[in-house]
Amino acid sequence: MNSIKFLYAAYIATWLIHSLYVGSLIGRYRRLRQQKKELERGQSR
Amino acid sequence: MKRAFPILAVLTALLLVYAFYQALWVAPTDALQGEVYRIIYYHVPSAWTAFLLFFINFIASVQYLANARPSTARAAKWIVIAIGIVGFIAPFIPQVRQQLPTGMYPSSVATTALIIAALYFVIGKYFGGQDLGGFSAFILAVNTSGVMSPFMPRVMRRFFTKVFGAYGAADGQDLDVLAVTTAEVGVVFCTIVLVTGPIWARPVWGIWWAPGDIRLTSTLVLWLIYVSYLVLRRFSDSAQTQKLAAVLAVFGALDVPLVYFSIWFFRTQHPQPVIGGGGSIDPRMLHVLLINWMAFLCFAFLVCWSRYRLEKLRREVEETEALESLLDPAGPPAASSAAKVPFSRGPK
Numbered sequence: 001m002n003s004i005k006f007l008y009a010a011y012i013a014t015w016l017i018h019s020l021y022v023g024s025l026i027g028r029y030r031r032l033r034q035q036k037k038e039l040e041r042g043q044s045r
Numbered sequence: 046m047k048r049a050f051p052i053l054a055v056l057t058a059l060l061l062v063y064a065f066y067q068a069l070w071v072a073p074t075d076a077l078q079g080e081v082y083r084i085i086y087y088h089v090p091s092a093w094t095a096f097l098l099f100f101i102n103f104i105a106s107v108q109y110l111a112n113a114r115p116s117t118a119r120a121a122k123w124i125v126i127a128i129g130i131v132g133f134i135a136p137f138i139p140q141v142r143q144q145l146p147t148g149m150y151p152s153s154v155a156t157t158a159l160i161i162a163a164l165y166f167v168i169g170k171y172f173g174g175q176d177l178g179g180f181s182a183f184i185l186a187v188n189t190s191g192v193m194s195p196f197m198p199r200v201m202r203r204f205f206t207k208v209f210g211a212y213g214a215a216d217g218q219d220l221d222v223l224a225v226t227t228a229e230v231g232v233v234f235c236t237i238v239l240v241t242g243p244i245w246a247r248p249v250w251g252i253w254w255a256p257g258d259i260r261l262t263s264t265l266v267l268w269l270i271y272v273s274y275l276v277l278r279r280f281s282d283s284a285q286t287q288k289l290a291a292v293l294a295v296f297g298a299l300d301v302p303l304v305y306f307s308i309w310f311f312r313t314q315h316p317q318p319v320i321g322g323g324g325s326i327d328p329r330m331l332h333v334l335l336i337n338w339m340a341f342l343c344f345a346f347l348v349c350w351s352r353y354r355l356e357k358l359r360r361e362v363e364e365t366e367a368l369e370s371l372l373d374p375a376g377p378p379a380a381s382s383a384a385k386v387p388f389s390r391g392p393k
Contacts, residue, residue, distance in 0.1 A: 003078075003080060003249075006248045007081050007083055007084055010241040011087060014091070017233060017236055017240065018344075022351075025351055025352060025355060028355055028359075029351075029355050032358050032359055036358070036361070039365050
């Protein structure tokens with residue numbers, strides 16, 4: 001049974017999903033930080 | 046605590062690499078399935094982690110709803126204590142013991158009941174500002190009186206005081222943040238279960254999906270429930286969103302035991318559980334499985350931590366924006382960008 005490709009596919013899919021999610025978290029965090037800075041700048045003016 | 050994050054991240058990365066090495070090169074090959082069985086080292090730990098996160102979400106949601114009134118919070122506390130006591134004693138009663146599925150040990154049921162009760166109080170303490178009542182007072186009295194000093198090391202007394210001691214005022218917002226955090230990370234792990242399952246089933250069963258199979262279908266339903274929970278939080282503008290989401294989470298969590306016990310009570314193509322069930326596994330494989338679960342738990346903890354901080358920051362920004370818009374009728378400079386952050390509706 002040539003099943004090794006299924007094993008690789010499962011492992012790659014797992015880390016792909018995790019990477020996408022962690023990437024989305026980083027993106028959201030950066031946007032919020034930016035937004036917070038803008039708000040702080042607005043307050044100091 | 047923030048300084049601990051990079052250290053924990055490095056340790057988790059090392060543990061994940063070690064677990065990966067164990068899964069692919071150290072664990073023995075399965076006599077029937079060959080190499081493809083190694084998917085178990087990602088599939089099963091992901092499922093256990095997702096169930097745990099959904100369970101934490103359930104407890105946080107119950108506490109969020111119960112803490113709305115002191116009388117409900119007290120009633121919930123006593124109900125949980127009763128569940129813990131009954132769940133600990135009942136499995137050892139012969140009549141109940143006979144009803145347990147084959148391979149399920151009374152000690153494991155009793156331990157699970159105790160862990161459930163303990164988790165409720167620990168989450169209440171750290172996220173709900175809930176007091177443990179008499180037990181807390183007892184532990185504090187023992188510690189301050191020094192009665193246990195000769196028998197209990199100082200570090201242990203400090204630990205008990207920290208865990209069971211009195212603490213600040215109740216704030217349901219932290220419970221709500223915990224609920225949304227665990228739901229979102231739980232959905233990610235559940236997605237991995239639903240993706241790796243068919244990839245494993247194709248070479249072993251000859252099909253990607255077994256239509257009508259209770260284990261597979263209930264897992265898919267579980268995933269859909271929590272996706273709908275996140276969608277509700279994302280798109281509902283109602284002031285009652287948090288309460289509605291908590292109610293949905295409480296009912297959604299009822300699917301978790303159905304998923305877990307389905308393989309005992311229904312005919313299914315899915316194999317029996319490898320721990321505490323009718324299935325069996327080589328001890329070397331079990332060892333690698335537990336290492337991988339530990340690695341995934343550490344990873345899930347770090348991701349939840351990041352997501353928790355993100356949600357707190359988002360609410361902070363939203364509150365500042367609301368304050369700005371009250372002070373300045375023209376509106377804050379970046380008022381529109383809050384809507385770009387998905388799955389993250391906060392308090393209105």
